[in-house]
Amino acid sequence: MTVRSRIIGCGSYLPSNVLTNEELAKRVDTSDEWIVTRTGIRQRHIAADGEMTSDLAVAAATQAMEHAGVTAADIDMIIVATATPDNTFPATATKVQNRLGVVGFAFDIQAVCSGFVYALTTADMYIRNGQVKTVLIIGAETFSRILDWQDRRTCVLFGDGAGAVVVQAVEGQGTIEDQGILASRLHSDGGKYNLLYVDGGPSSTQTVGHLQMEGKEVFRHAVTNLAGVIREVLADTGLEPADIDWLVPHQANRRILDSTARKFGISEDKVVITVDRHANTSAASIPLALTEAVHDGRIKRGDIVILEAMGGGFTWGASLIRW
Template identity: 70%
Template sequence: DAQDIDLIVLATATPDNTFPATATAVQAQLGIHHGAAFDIQAVCSGFVYGLSTADNFLKCGQHKRALVIGAETFSRILDWEDRTTCVLFGDGAGAVVLEAQEGGGTLEDRGVLSAHLRSDGRHYEKLYVDGGASRGQEVGHLRMSGREVFKHAVINIAQIMEEALEATGVEPNDIDWFVPHQANKRILDGTARRFGMTEDKVVITLDKHGNTSAASIPLALDVAFSDGRLKQNDLILLEAMGGGFTWGSVLVRW
């Protein structure tokens, strides 16, 4: 029931308005008049940032049940004359619910087991939007140095995945499903090979949705759950990298 939700964390780089937060609009439409609601902006890493943030609120006892959303309308910020970028992105939204439960403090607990977040603002201009409320009041368009993003993504994603595995003592072959941010098929394939994951363990929806930024991971989770692949107690590794640069990984027991 919507009234059971007492926290909404919405990850988006394309909010409806500069303010208030789009999360509060969702809260109102769901008829929820209690708890907290706010947006997170980490571009393509937004969902893993949001998942980690909500998990911490639940674990410290401040909230009991969180709705974590990734939602994007990148079509609003694409330069349709730039064919190197506009054909890559899509619009979409997905969500999950996290609930606080007593656990044994082991890897058999359900929910978020480990989360690791990073950022490096030195690479700001390699993937950004050249506009905003404080920059001439123009919406602006997405600008990306694709080769530079690819080069950093391959390194950063591998490192942050290794952190998640090392922190929990999990081996790559223990992972039931690898659900990456859907940005680039070469990155997805290369990362899976590096960790010895066979293609049948990787959830890929890039061909269905394109790159939907913060929405890509929850959309992929929905596809894999709906078609019967994801089952209760499966061990899932999520990862993403986005503008900033920001990147992160989350290990989840479904």
């Protein structure tokens, strides 16, 4: 028998404050047409004053646990993927752990937009090594706190939110017919650091800083890197692009989503798209999109699902799952 990591529940949370393109155009030199044409984004959710990343994470986690039918006593480990923690330390995951009443252990992962895939892969390793049985994984971000709201190149792109999944050990036969995570690949390239970064931090400026991005270069690398890592997880399992039932990508830019899908001949109706309503929520974007597609019935048990993302670092990765 082979131990697999199976997602048994999903949850999400979006702040109630919705900022549309039209409203944003009153603050900065932009327009709805300009934003939609270049990104596909029409609106984003913004955390309220005093609403922290941990608050978003707890709300998403609570829904995921309810959906999975588990309690705090069942959770062995919590991983929070975030680039916008409540504090420099301790880990936001420990605050979430305390509020949920979980006794196990908890830590954060920082891989920016790839954070959820990194966290999912890490949880899979713990489960397959027999160290834990049930893991709560959360992607949560308040990117609105690190944006320069006078910079139209960046402030139009991002939003706040959280998504969560509960992953549990199950027995499989060691074949691609097993339910659970079948393959994962992770990559990073620190040489591209200056193309997408935040210009602040405790040991550099002693400030939080603002997000800086070279959009055209990020786009170019994203399409290439994401296509490459999808090929890798397909090759690891012997599956073909035609076997993919659902592509759940990081929701960065509609043009990146479309370009990646075209490279594999994946039709638009097989791509889960939320970027128009959520904008880029970094580590939260994949679990937010996944939760929507699971809860509305699009993703069904037995489906082949690929999750993929690229973020600052650069970091990128993909997971291939039989739902």
